[in-house]
């Protein structure tokens with residue numbers, strides 16, 4: 001039995017338009033998030049099942065189109081698709097959806113039908129809402145299939161999360177061949193056969209690192225993360241000197257992040273030139289290469305104030321330096337002064 005475990009598609013999730021430099025880029029990214037799942041099922045010819053551990057939809061009230069597209073693709077999939085509901089999409093358990101998620105190749109596991117057998121493997125799944133350790137233990141014990149898999153959605157690492165389910169030790173003690181978790185978007189193995197798949201594509205700068213799904217093989221007992229994401233978010237802290245112009249900084253960023261498909265948040269540290277190039281120059285240079293760019297300028301004025309005072313005795317510069325008590329305000333004032341009328 002081979003399977004793909006994926007999670008947290010959050011179809012219909014809003015995407016901050018202002019983070020992209022053009023409308024086209026924003027739309028492109030929206031479609032990429034939307035298409036990620038459909039690309040997986042098209043390529044998944046070599047597995048016996050696709051398992052989705054919750055939060056397929058972002059929230060109740062998303063456009064019906066997202067739900068329709070998902071069901072249409074899933075029911076016609078050449079590979080069975082088994083899903084549970086998470087904390088974001090428990091609305092799909094509502095009676096008003098009837099049998100819409102039980103059609104063709106698609107099965108939604110619910111408390112009424114919490115398990116299905118595929119290729120000698122019993123897949124047991126509980127939504128966040130209906131998670132029930134005793135019921136899981138009973139089903140596991142009663143299972144006569146060769147292998148058992150559990151799907152669950154919630155936190156198993158932090159008790160502070162209101163969607164906390166249980167701890168990893170308890171999950172281990174259940175004796176499943178594999179436990180596929182959803183909720184935490186950073187993919188991670190909690191032990192060799194218990195894993196959060198994470199999401200297929202990152203949603204924002206808080207979701208850095210690789211994104212994809214887990215490929216499992218129950219016979220070989222191998223469970224491996226596979227990268228799927230088209231793009232990644234990076235946060236880059238760069239220390240620059242006051243002689244680095246926008247081109248020099250651009251080259252430094254280039255050396256660190258080679259992929260132009262990616263999104264970067266650049267945090268500038270170090271010395272800020274008093275009379276500098278507008279930051280827009282750097283932003284434009286970076287945007288000509290990367291898909292999305294944010295710059296946080298945390299540089300501090302570099303010039304020694306006493307030296308500066310000595311260079312401009314009995315001038316406005318001297319007055320400003322003597323009277324300022326806030327470094328950033330002083331830097332701004334000096335910059336404005338030097339640009340507008342020179343120093344004296």
Ligand SMILES: [Mn+2]
Pocket residue numbers: 055086087088153154182183184
């Ligand atoms: Mn969740």
